[in-house]
Amino acid sequence: MTFIDYYKILGIDKKATISDIKKAYRKLARKYHPDLNPNDADAKKNFQQINEANEVLSDPEKRKKYDKYGKDWEHAEQFENAKQHQEQSSDFGGYKYSRAQSGTDFSDFFESMFGGSANAGRSRQVKFRGEDYNAQLQLNLTDAYRTHTQTLTVNGRNIRITIPAGIENGQTIKIAGHGGPGINGGPNGDLYLTFSIADHPGFKRLGNDLYTQADLELYTAVLGGEITLKTLNGKVRLKVKPETQNGGRVKLKGKGFPVYKKDGQFGDLYITYTVKIPTSLTEKQKELFIELSKL
């Protein structure tokens, strides 16, 4: 655990007034606040530091303690504990009301020096919405193909969620009320789940369409025939036209990926043929090919 220079974080000197602190905090908050930087982890981290610095320096009691012990905060904890026993109170009075970003994390340094959460000792009972949680969920393509339920554990709570078929890679869904608990009776935050869908060895997905490859025997490609093809939803029999070219593509309408939240609607399945040239030909086969080439 390292010492954090809150003055440096806010870009102010030790003589800064409350007004200077407020001004510096607001300036930096306008730059790094998560509300202004959606999906930006770096900005969130920066804002947490700024918020923590503001939390300490804008509170006269906390600032006094911080200034007094500074780098020796570890001894400050022992000292404060002894003091608390004497006074039977650990409350930091006069905490200035602030609508800080709900659920902001505080550093180990902060926790060590001031103990517990920043909300302790707030003199005004303001309701705060709980923190929004972000999580990533890995699925494979076959999972994403079907509507299914999964049980997740978020902060020790089991949540059973239904994942609709057709969810897209990178898509985020909101699960209302499953974020951090509200403060002072405020509503819970939400859980934002972002899906990461792993590649499939046999199929590629583009939107709602699926792409796959099928090997064709030379004779089937030349003369036509029928092949059996695996799809994500079982096997299908497919007629192959005579004189099918290598790299030729056919479309199976409605055999692609389910359309998200549109029951019964599917994209298409595109099949690209790879014609396999026979190897290890017998003498007889070679003769026949030569004969064919002369026709």
Add this chain to the structure above:
Amino acid sequence: MQTGNLIAVNEFCKSYKIEISFISTLQKAGLIEFTTIEETIFVDAGQLPQLEKIVRFYYDMDINLEGIETITYLLQRIINLQNEVETLKNKLRFYEG
């Protein structure tokens, strides 16, 4: 008083210790929508995150209403662009994979 998914504006204001007139200003600027039932003004619970965000802009970051309007518009553009990037990434993955 709560009606289904609606939250009484006066309760919201009381909870956040803000003036009701501020919410009226937001409504006039088209930043949020009201529903009035028997002279009580409500906001839809779905608008709560947006409303809380605006409150933070105004009170914590000292951004005026014109700034909030601009930010709201630009944030929506950022989110749309992020979605577009995600779609394009998936396309790129398809062609590169």
